[in-house]
Every structure is written in structure tokens, then in C-alpha cells.
Amino acid sequence: EVQMVESGGGLVKPGGSLRLSCAASGFTFSTYSMTWVRQAPGKGLEWVSSISSSSNYIYYTDSVRGRFTISRDNAKNSLYLQMNSLRAEDTAVYYCARSNFGVVGSYISDNYGMDVWGQGTTVTVSS
Amino acid sequence: QPVLTQPPSVSGAPGQRVTFSCTGSRSNIGAAYDVHWYQQLPGTAPKLLIYDTTNRPSGVPDRFSGSKSGTSASLAITGLQAEDEADYYCQSYDTSLSGYWVFGGGTKLTVV
Numbered sequence: 001e002v003q004m005v006e007s008g009g010g011l012v013k014p015g016g017s018l019r020l021s022c023a024a025s026g027f028t029f030s031t032y033s034m035t036w037v038r039q040a041p042g043k044g045l046e047w048v049s050s051i052s053s054s055s056n057y058i059y060y061t062d063s064v065r066g067r068f069t070i071s072r073d074n075a076k077n078s079l080y081l082q083m084n085s086l087r088a089e090d091t092a093v094y095y096c097a098r099s100n101f102g103v104v105g106s107y108i109s110d111n112y113g114m115d116v117w118g119q120g121t122t123v124t125v126s127s
Numbered sequence: 128q129p130v131l132t133q134p135p136s137v138s139g140a141p142g143q144r145v146t147f148s149c150t151g152s153r154s155n156i157g158a159a160y161d162v163h164w165y166q167q168l169p170g171t172a173p174k175l176l177i178y179d180t181t182n183r184p185s186g187v188p189d190r191f192s193g194s195k196s197g198t199s200a201s202l203a204i205t206g207l208q209a210e211d212e213a214d215y216y217c218q219s220y221d222t223s224l225s226g227y228w229v230f231g232g233g234t235k236l237t238v239v
Contacts, residue, residue: 037173
């Protein structure tokens with residue numbers, strides 16, 4: 001069964017750090033790009049960061065660039081999101097999702113959508 | 128404000144047909160990027176419903192269909208069922224300065 005399980009969420013004070021993990025199984029993790037998406041309480045989905053299959057290409061939304069770092073370990077079938085300098089507005093459920101983007105030069109192809117999602121892990125930033 | 132615009136809510140009676148709009152611009156849908164649709168049932172993670180504008184993943188009923196025209200896309204559900212009550216999000220790729228992957232604000236479907 002194709003599955004992804006997030007962990008690492010919790011309550012943290014503003015300015016603090018957390019490291020989210022996403023354990024993948026049931027597919028060849030190393031051949032897929034991966035993405036983090038978050039959802040603030042009562043709000044819609046927001047793309048956070050994406051990483052290509054071999055970590056050659058990494059992208060962040062403006063609001064987290066310089067504070068968050070996405071990484072992956074293909075040997076461990078795992079995706080990570082290191083979150084530093086956390087703010088109240090980072091409070092959300094964080095989902096990892098299997099994605100399928102490709103990069104050719106400066107062109108990014110976004111095909112097949114984000115086709116597998118984890119159940120999410122909750123991050124609360126509050127004093 | 129989300130880059131893709133969706134109406135906040137849509138409602139329909141069982142058996143009816145409902146449509147969801149997703150309005151973008153020349154830097155995303157209008158730039159020939161595909162649109163993907165996700166269904167989020169209450170309290171659950173999103174699920175891919177339509178990919179590459181018109182395609183259904185395995186297991187998604189053919190009651191769900193997608194289309195695109197110009198800078199907008201649409202999702203249609205026919206034969207509406209009570210279990211279709213959920214939030215629906217469109218997603219595409221944006222080439223503007225603040226771009227990359229973008230979602231619509233979501234549409235809440237109520238089956239009355």
C-alpha cells in the first residue's frame with residue numbers, strides 16, 4: 001500500500017524550531033519529487049516547499065524561504081522539513097505529498113498532481 | 128489572497144449536477160499549465176480527484192470531470208451524493224515572481 005506518515009509536529013514558542021518528518025512506503029521513493037503543503041486552522045491549502053527526486057531542485061514559498069529547509073534521504077525513504085524562527089502564522093497542519101514535477105532548464109512541468117498525501121502533523125506556534 | 132480564485136461555497140440537491148470554477152491568469156492556467164483538483168472530506172487529508180485538467184485517478188467515479196478554457200478551469204460533479212459534501216481545491220503552477228505551485232482558496236460543497 002502506498003503510504004506516507006508525517007511526524008514531528010507539536011507546540012513551540014515563537015522563534016523556536018521543529019523538524020517534521022515524512023516516512024514513505026509502498027513506492028519507489030527515490031523516483032518521485034516531494035512537496036510540503038500546509039493548512040492553517042479553518043483556512044485553505046498553501047504550498048510550502050518542493051524538492052526534486054535527487055534533491056537537485058528545491059523551491060520554497062516566499063513566506064518561509066530562509067527559515068525552512070526541505071531535505072530528503074532516499075536511502076531511508078524519508079522527507080524532512082526543518083522549520084526555524086517559527087512564527088504564529090506558521091501554525092497549521094503540515095502535509096507531505098508525493099508530487100511529479102520535472103525540470104528542464106528553466107521550465108518546470110507540473111503533471112499528475114500531488115497524488116498521495118499523508119495524514120498531516122499539527123504545528124502550533126504560541127507563547 | 129490565493130492566486131487562483133474559487134467561490135467560497137456551492138450547494139446542490141442529491142442527484143443534481145454542480146460545477147466549481149477556478150479562475151487564474153496568464154501566468155498559470157492561461158500559460159497552458161494543467162489544473163489539478165483535490166477533495167478534502169471533513170477532518171481528513173486532501174485527495175487527488177482530477178489531474179492534468181481532465182483525468183481521473185483510478186478509483187475516482189466518472190461522476191467527476193474537469194475542463195479548462197482560457198485562464199479558467201472547472202470541476203463538475205453529476206449525480207450528486209451526500210458523501211460528496213467536502214471542500215474542493217484547484218491547483219496549478221504559476222510562473223510569476225511569487226509563483227511556483229498555487230492553490231485556490233477552496234469551495235465548500237453542501238449537499239442539501
